[in-house]
Amino acid sequence: MKIILSEQQIALTVKRLAHQILEDHLQLKDTVIIGIQPRGKHLSDRIVHELSALVTTSSIRYGKLDITFYRDDIRKELHVPNKTDIPFGIENKNVVIIDDVLYKGRTIRAALDALLDFGRPLKVGLCVLIDRRFSREFPIQADYVGTAIDTFSSQKVKVNWKEKDQEESVVLI
């Protein structure tokens, strides 16, 4: 087991990602933030918390998206759905999707399908804490990356969050 990010590094990375998002989306005027359920929302909660200290003019539009019903592996594995909560329209908005780990790209593929059922966004960006490079099965890349790592497919990346796993770290198993 190897530690990729410590608690302190995660906190710094979250701050950086929030600033990078803000650089491209000044004051988040026509931008909405969408966390992917279930594990992406821990990261998106933290990023939105950072953003709310930086954006003073308006409140942040922040939703959560569950992609269970849009997965392509229903015959292989059953996933229990979580709540989708997008209490605003995304028509003509800049959307930033947030998830913890970008690996094969299948989750984000499903997320794009799910998102389009809520309207036609102007632009969709992707923000992840960990990018497992050279593992993609779809042509998908992230716009905001915490840390990019090279891994074998036999390895597992586990992101621990305090509210769920009692500690905060990213480890390679």
Place this chain on the structure above:
Amino acid sequence: MRLSTKHLLGIKDLTKEDIELILSTAAQFKDVLQRPVKKVPSLRDVTIVNLFYENSTRTRISFELAEKRLSADTINFTASGSSAAKGETLLDTVNNILSMKVDMVVMRHSASGAPHFLAKHIPAAIVNAGDGINEHPTQALLDALSMTEKFGHLEGLKVAIIGDIMHSRVALSNIYLLKKMGAEVVVAGPPTLIPKYITEAFGLKVEYDIRKALQWCDVANVLRIQLERQNQPLFSSLREYNLAYGISRKLLESLGKEITIMHPGPINRGVELDSDVADGPYSIVLNQVENGVAVRMAVLYLLANREN
């Protein structure tokens, strides 16, 4: 997490965890049904046949909508106007349909146990949409979802099931489900419509006085008088049934408490329920129908996931 069964033949075979999984999944599908695009691609590679050997409006439309909202391909079969009328057996009919690569069967049949028989002989997943006087599991599940939404819980809830208990598959499925979830159940109706052994079989209370049953309960699930299943008269007339067991606005208002009225439909207006009760503020009949689609989506979704 997955269901403990391959088929949904009855509530009898489900565990408490199964029921909770179906209800929590249904709640998410209910959210989907509020969106601008009320459809998800979950079952886009699944084909489902709806085999209806008995008349149905609500259940058939509800299943068909649930299948379409899940992006499944559907075929409808009704016994009249099919080869069943030429004498083809149930098993032959189903095997012929399955040879055309169908994954799931939703079936209603007037013979109790018909889906259980089919489950022993065919590989596809079977969902019972009502078999004779045995079970109607998706109705009990949608009733449970409606009660959970209204009261927040099922445990400890006092439910009176009123009317034709003897011929009602809705009653049996509801009794199984409510008992498993820890609700209290009373059945009420004329003695001729309540099976003798029901108290011993389920440990339920039986009440012959409708006023007492209503006074006791939080929810009254009122059943339809099923004249089509009664071979001999079990009460003297519909008018007399209405006088003794019909629920009127006046009766409800004289209870001194508010109770919720449910009915699985179709309603015999002026027999078991008066119109001003069926359409009144205590009735959640249309919520039940709405929840039916979400519950059936959950059942189909949870059963579609298995390797054939």
